[in-house]
Amino acid sequence: MPYALVLPVVAVLGAILGYPIYNLVRLSLQKYQLFELLQHHGTYVGLHNFSSVLHDHVFWHTLLRTVVFTAVNVGVTIVGGTLIALLLVRVSTWLRLLLTIGLVLVWAMPQVVAVQVWSWMTNSQNGILNYILTELHLGNYFQHNWYETTLSQYTMVTTLIVWGALPFVAITVYAALSQVPHELVEAAEIDGARAWRVFKDVTLPVLMPLLLILTSLSIIWDFGAFTQPYLLIGPGQQVQSNYLMSTYLYVEGYGKTDFGRGAAISLLMLAIVAALSFFYVRQMLRVGEEE
């Protein structure tokens, strides 16, 4: 009986995902460009695609850039989200409600919409960001172009991604904070423990399992980020010096119709993400087994 119930999903996933992944492996061993695409037939080239990618310094630079990008985004998101959750506990009830509504609203924003709003706010002609920064006397940002250097581009992409990701972290951590035993916090405070000690010794251990899951989810998501960097920096502005793994493989594989090479990059990327997912999947499996 259970097999009959599971069968349709397994069959469909096998056809629309298993079969393409089998093809991905085959493609990675083939020369498969526009000509081959039209013929629906590639030429076997062995491990040539892999060695070409692995000997390309662009791949290694891109990988390093993606790792740094992921670390920064995840770090800011998790720390920031936790701080917001701690703040939510401390503010008045009406403000907590207001903040929660605001956070959920931000959370609900579709990525492409958020990108458009960000482009408008940060455009060099009359973007509001330049105006505000100049008015706050943080420097002269009159017609400042935020998309000139790679670092500046990614400052914008990171702000956008973190802004969108904070609500999820803040709200889930806030929910978990209700599990922290009140008496323990009070006892520690009466003993004269400083706020940081109370957080570290009482609150943090309770939050830890959740923070680990949120961190690994964020790592997986940010490592594969595509929509925000691709659209905010601009489809035409994706170049060697600002590639992330996802945009790299998109431009090199799909954009230049070199599917064989793109397949090799895809496989390498999928392998990295599979390794990164290990912890999360194991944790979720435990949940699935318990019930």
Next chain:
Amino acid sequence: MRPRHRRLGWNAIGLALFAVMIFPVFWMLSTALKNNAQINSFNPVWFPGHPTLNHFRDAIDRPAFWTDVKNSVIVVVATVVVALALSFLAALALAKYRFTGRKLFIVLVIGIQMLPQAGLIIPLYVVLAKHNEVNRLSGLILVYLTFALPFCVWTLRGFLIGIPKDLEEAAMVDGSTRFGAFVRILLPLVAPGLVATSVFAFITSWNEFIFANTLLHDDQHRTITVWLSLLYGGNRFVDWGAIMAASTLIAIPVVIFFLLVQRRIAFGLTAGAVKA
């Protein structure tokens, strides 16, 4: 007295945070309602004095707006219906039975959701091209099932295990068949879960960009998300009023749906770590 002062300080920080977080949403709405002179002024106009709906009219009159809305609706509805029907069965198996291979199935269901979409563009494109499904909505629906199915299986499982087994058994003692018990007892209980899951699958598919952008090639076949991403012109004059109005229109259904189901779904991703 001191805790009161402290509360005041936290409230001040909270208000500042609220202002910063909500500003982009506010700025989108404000821009959409302003006239062009106000939008392009070097001294920003914070609130639209005389709100105008011209940009909204302009946005929906742009070429292909309605066609692409229709495309999105077709793709999303088809994806949700198929995904829900198939995954409900699998979720039932996960929630009510122990069987060999169950563990492997769970690993697949969770693991697939973690795959980066960019990594799947190339194989999906090549396979769809082989079967003449590129630039077709049916091809995109198939692709959307790759993430909608695992998501629905996992979420529905969560809703199904919440239902006490006794209820189902009580119905069977009453002489109902298993199917009868299912329809009369289980279905009404699981209906809110079905609604929440389908709404969330709806949102994810409506928002999806990478696959739609790669697999659909012309105005007649695009989804509304891709349509919005192309609303740029690339000229020196960018029509921000129309872009913000279109952004608002596209975000509204998503936001409404999201507000309805956020509480039910959000915690599925972190199940087990929080006893909400």
